[in-house]
Amino acid sequence: MDVQTDFKSLFADALKKSVGEDLWTEEMERLIEQPKNSAYGDLSFPCFQLAKHFRKPPQEIAAKLANAIHDPAFEKVEALGPYVNAFFDRKSFGSRVVNRILREKGNYGSWSFGEGKTIVLDFSSPNIAKPFSMGHLRSTVIGSALANICEKAGYRTVKINHLGDWGTQFGKLISAYKRWGSEEIIKVNPIPELFRLYVRFHEEEKANPALTEEGRSWFKRLEDGDEEAVRLWKWFRDVSLEEFQRIYRLLEIGFDEYTGESFYNDKMDAIARQLEEKGLLVTSDQAEVVMLEEEGLPPCLIRKSDGATTYATRDLAAGVYRYQTYRFAKALYVVGHEQSVHFKQVFKVLEKMGNPWAKDMVHVPFGLYLKDGKKMSTRKGRVILLEEVLEEAIRQALKNIEAKNPRLENKEEAAKMVGVGAVVFHDLKSHRMNNIEFSLEDMLNFEGETGPYVQYAFARACSVLRKSGEETFAFSGLKDGESWEIVKRLHAFPEKVLQAFNGYDPSVIAKYVLDLAKAFNKYYGAVRILETDEERPSRLALVKAITIVLEEGLRLLGIKAPEQM
Numbered sequence: 001m002d003v004q005t006d007f008k009s010l011f012a013d014a015l016k017k018s019v020g021e022d023l024w025t026e027e028m029e030r031l032i033e034q035p036k037n038s039a040y041g042d043l044s045f046p047c048f049q050l051a052k053h054f055r056k057p058p059q060e061i062a063a064k065l066a067n068a069i070h071d072p073a074f075e076k077v078e079a080l081g082p083y084v085n086a087f088f089d090r091k092s093f094g095s096r097v098v099n100r101i102l103r104e105k106g107n108y109g110s111w112s113f114g115e116g117k118t119i120v121l122d123f124s125s126p127n128i129a130k131p132f133s134m135g136h137l138r139s140t141v142i143g144s145a146l147a148n149i150c151e152k153a154g155y156r157t158v159k160i161n162h163l164g165d166w167g168t169q170f171g172k173l174i175s176a177y178k179r180w181g182s183e184e185i186i187k188v189n190p191i192p193e194l195f196r197l198y199v200r201f202h203e204e205e206k207a208n209p210a211l212t213e214e215g216r217s218w219f220k221r222l223e224d225g226d227e228e229a230v231r232l233w234k235w236f237r238d239v240s241l242e243e244f245q246r247i248y249r250l251l252e253i254g255f256d257e258y259t260g261e262s263f264y265n266d267k268m269d270a271i272a273r274q275l276e277e278k279g280l281l282v283t284s285d286q287a288e289v290v291m292l293e294e295e296g297l298p299p300c301l302i303r304k305s306d307g308a309t310t311y312a313t314r315d316l317a318a319g320v321y322r323y324q325t326y327r328f329a330k331a332l333y334v335v336g337h338e339q340s341v342h343f344k345q346v347f348k349v350l351e352k353m354g355n356p357w358a359k360d361m362v363h364v365p366f367g368l369y370l371k372d373g374k375k376m377s378t379r380k381g382r383v384i385l386l387e388e389v390l391e392e393a394i395r396q397a398l399k400n401i402e403a404k405n406p407r408l409e410n411k412e413e414a415a416k417m418v419g420v421g422a423v424v425f426h427d428l429k430s431h432r433m434n435n436i437e438f439s440l441e442d443m444l445n446f447e448g449e450t451g452p453y454v455q456y457a458f459a460r461a462c463s464v465l466r467k468s469g470e471e472t473f474a475f476s477g478l479k480d481g482e483s484w485e486i487v488k489r490l491h492a493f494p495e496k497v498l499q500a501f502n503g504y505d506p507s508v509i510a511k512y513v514l515d516l517a518k519a520f521n522k523y524y525g526a527v528r529i530l531e532t533d534e535e536r537p538s539r540l541a542l543v544k545a546i547t548i549v550l551e552e553g554l555r556l557l558g559i560k561a562p563e564q565m
């Protein structure tokens, strides 16, 4: 049994005995809570329900129950008003928690309920020939952290980059390139140049509608497999992908597939045919759509009036393909909340097509990155490029390290971990639906609620262990209040993993490591860890356990933990 549940069930068992086996229900067990204020014990049981049953005041019941419990796992059990409060025996509780972590190491906090099942995650998914923006950063880091969390729950994951590499805009891009493009410039500076061409096309198109026609016909040629169109498109795609991969390398994030929208090109007719067979396809304004009136949604556009397929058609084909290929238990789409109608439509249409697995598809939305309180927009130039941000963060981290620890070896290596970690942590520390204000200064602050703060606590703990010269660790109990605060937090880690998984919410882990780092810093300030006395081995074992859990928590977020910085 897991530590996080077994103390609860110890308390539940004790309560059950004193209440009477036949009266105790699982529902009552669920009433057991962890009081926020530790003065009210480690676990607390409210007696209101029992009071109703026995027709006696809850205070009386609480007192009776508390008196009847004599389990050595608890230092004391006392009634406080209508509550029964249990205080763990710190020595036995601490030993179980800390020694378990020392034994399980990085596996501590893992669950097995996902074993044998697969979760498919669609994340990052930038659009080729366009800059990789801070918005795509959100999808990338949230998606990658969620994949780690799913794996921690025992699932196999398939990480898919659904590149935006198909659609009428590529006809426009080809046409723009043919008119104004230069191979040399694109080779040197691919995405900015392709993007410039695209923006220019948009501008000139307004005054010259013939351009629109030209772009459309290039896309038609592309769809029909015209040699020149395909060659140019492939080139744009390759150079874009190379730039994206530079960013993924910096973040150390990988994908199992880069099956972008174009991958579904030959799979869309089948979708349209199926929709037709099921009688779901209707013609409206010469376009083919699936009506979703009853669901309160706008019609889902399957084919435009010129016969071109859409973003939605490709997502329908992708859904079917992914189910057929992976038989997923869940398919997560980590995409900004502005696309929530799109995903509602796609999931609904798949359901109407008779796919029971459509109910296992989940849109995991997130808020925006703001600059000075306003939405960042690629068009309006209020855009911050992720790569520049990462490089700037690394530069500043290096400056910090040079000031604090000039003799550190491998400064560049540590600066990379800290700079990248700062940007990632800043994104993950608040709930994904919150908008985030962009501030490099906030991200890199060693004192604030930041990645570097957590990494610094980790490095400090590592340095204590190095100084101790110990290599083997065992915990046999500590009495002080600061270490007890740490034990309780360490104990909560598996529960936090579960919570993060259930809510698709990496911020649970980010807040957790921050809190644990703070508790450690407090401990470090209050207690002389390296002092030679009989508690020294337990203190060092505690510090070792902290390093294990901090490192693992950061790993789940996609952040490295440098041992020195």
Ligand code: ARG
Binding pocket: 122, 124, 125, 126, 127, 162, 163, 164, 315, 318, 333, 335
């Ligand atoms: N390329 C899209 C964008 O940047 C995101 C794609 C998300 N994934 C999907 N299956 N639709 O907005």
